[in-house]
Amino acid sequence: MKLQNVVFLYLLLKTCLFFGQDVYRPLRIVIDPGHGGMDSGARGLNGILEKDLVLDLAQRLITGQQEFDGKPAEYFLTRYTDTLISLGDRTKLARILQADLFISLHYNDASNSNATGVEVYAYNQENPYLEQSIWLGHLLEKRLVVLTGQKSRGVKFANFQVLRDLKDFCPAIVLEVGFIKDIR
Secondary structure (H helix, E strand, O other), rough: OOOOHHHHHHHHEEEEEEEEOOOOOEEEEEEEOOEEEEOOOOEEEHEEHHHHHHHHHHHHHOOOOOEEEEEEEEEEEOOOOOOOOOOHHHHHHHHHHOOOEEEEEEEEOEEEEEEEEEEEEEOOOOOOOHHHHHHHHHHHHHHHHHHOOOOOEEEEEEOOOHHHOOOOOOOOEEEEEEHHHOOO
């Protein structure tokens, strides 16, 4: 998988369309590399940490990007270094930046060594952006499966704080780009 994740996210974001954006400003995309600082997230083989993988992926994703689907776009990360940012502060930042889209990047972990694949989470309770979030989730999941050859685990629903906090603000998803045990 490795660097293919960067390519897949770039291609996905280039092909996504979101309606209702103010045409007088660039599209604002907030990428949230999960965990950070003392919160390492999952630990893979050879001691590789989820927080490091998602930060590297996010940094590569935004490098040199100034467009989205042929339109001007601005990309922001919730963290640019190995620091712990609270979940509330991540979503506050998305609101302050007036994000049009929020994607939280993670790697999955499981005690079952046979667990594999990509899955996406959206918030489905009282969410005016539910359809857009589901659509984005399906699009990202489908493209990632094609690009990496991983199994599809589908779009699921969860009450994760970053999703709940942004339910009335913008389309938001948590993207589990694969299982950390599969990273070598």
